[in-house]
Amino acid sequence: MIELYHVTKRYPNGVSALTDIDVAVQAGEFCFLAGPSGAGKSTFIRLLLCIEPATEGQILIKGRNLRMLRPASIPYLRRNMGVVFQNFRLLPHRNVFDNVAIALEILGISRREIVPRVEQTLDMVGLSDFDRHMPQMLSGGEQQRVAIARALVNEPAILLADEPTGNLDPTLSLEILNIFSDIHRRGATVIFATHDVTLLDRVPARILSLNRGYLVSDSGARFVQRDTTDAVPGTAASDTPGFED
Ligand SMILES: Nc1ncnc2c1ncn2[C@@H]1O[C@H](COP(=O)(O)OP(=O)(O)OP(=O)(O)O)[C@@H](O)[C@H]1O
Ligand SMILES: [Mg+2]
Known part of the structure; x- marks a missing residue:
C-alpha cells in the first residue's frame, strides 16, 4: 500500500529530516510512527501527502510512484488519504x-x-x-x-495522523486512539505519528521508530487485522477509486 525505497529528505537549509528510509506498509496495517521531537515523523507524513518531495529515493502509494505523478494528479492521490493533525x-x-x-x-x-x-x-x-x-x-x-x-x-483507504493527541490529556488521547483503532478494524490502513510512548502498547500495532531521521527500529507487521464483516464501504483498498497519473 505504502512503499519507501531509500528515501532521504533534506530541506533547503541542509537539515536531513529523513535518511535512507526503507519500509513497506501493507494494506490494513496499523503503524505507529514513533520518535522524539525532530525525529522526522511530520516529514514522513508530508512526503506521503506530496506536500514535500523526497530528495532521494522512491515512494509508491498503491503502486504509484509519487515522482511520476503530474501535479494535477495530486488531488486524486489525496482522495485516498484522510489526514488528522x-x-x-x-x-x-x-x-x-x-x-x-x-x-x-x-x-x-x-x-x-x-x-x-x-x-x-x-x-x-x-x-x-x-x-x-x-x-x-x-x-x-x-x-x-x-x-x-x-x-x-x-x-479513504489510508488514514494519516500527525500527533492527533498532542493537545489532549491522557484520557482523551486514549479515546482518540480507540477511534483510530476502530477505523483500522473496519479496513483502513493507519499511520499514526506520536511522540507519546504511553500510547504505543495500548493497541496492537506495528511500531516504526524514527530518531534523527533514521528508522531505528521496526517491530514488524505483527498484527494485520481486517474485519470485513463490518467494513465501512470504501475504506477497503479495492473499493476506493484509484488515482490516475
Ligand atoms: N520546513 C522545514 N525546513 C527546514 N527544516 C525543517 C522543516 N521542517 C522540519 N525541519 C527539520 O527536520 C527535522 C525533522 O522535523 P519533523 O518536523 O519531521 O520532526 P517530528 O518528528 O515531526 O518532530 P515533532 O515531534 O517535534 O513534531 C527537524 O530537525 C526539523 O527542524
Ligand atoms: Mg511533528
Whole structure:
C-alpha cells in the first residue's frame, strides 16, 4: 500500500529530516510512527501527502510512484488519504456538520448524498448530537473527533495522523486512539505519528521508530487485522477509486 525505497529528505537549509528510509506498509496495517521531537515523523507524513518531495529515493502509494505523478494528479492521490493533525484545523465559523461536509463539498458530491454520509460519520466518532454545535463550544477531544470525522467522511483507504493527541490529556488521547483503532478494524490502513510512548502498547500495532531521521527500529507487521464483516464501504483498498497519473 505504502512503499519507501531509500528515501532521504533534506530541506533547503541542509537539515536531513529523513535518511535512507526503507519500509513497506501493507494494506490494513496499523503503524505507529514513533520518535522524539525532530525525529522526522511530520516529514514522513508530508512526503506521503506530496506536500514535500523526497530528495532521494522512491515512494509508491498503491503502486504509484509519487515522482511520476503530474501535479494535477495530486488531488486524486489525496482522495485516498484522510489526514488528522495535532491542531484540529476546524473552520471556526462553520458548525460541526459543515466542518465535516466540506470534505465532500470540495469533491462536488451532492447535498443529498452528503447529509447521510456526514451523519453516519459523526455517529461513528460519537458526535451525532453535536452536528449544529460550533467548534468553540466543543472540548479539545470533541474538536479532534470532528477533525477525524472530516478525514474519514470520504472513506479513504489510508488514514494519516500527525500527533492527533498532542493537545489532549491522557484520557482523551486514549479515546482518540480507540477511534483510530476502530477505523483500522473496519479496513483502513493507519499511520499514526506520536511522540507519546504511553500510547504505543495500548493497541496492537506495528511500531516504526524514527530518531534523527533514521528508522531505528521496526517491530514488524505483527498484527494485520481486517474485519470485513463490518467494513465501512470504501475504506477497503479495492473499493476506493484509484488515482490516475
Ligand atoms: N520546513 C522545514 N525546513 C527546514 N527544516 C525543517 C522543516 N521542517 C522540519 N525541519 C527539520 O527536520 C527535522 C525533522 O522535523 P519533523 O518536523 O519531521 O520532526 P517530528 O518528528 O515531526 O518532530 P515533532 O515531534 O517535534 O513534531 C527537524 O530537525 C526539523 O527542524
Ligand atoms: Mg511533528
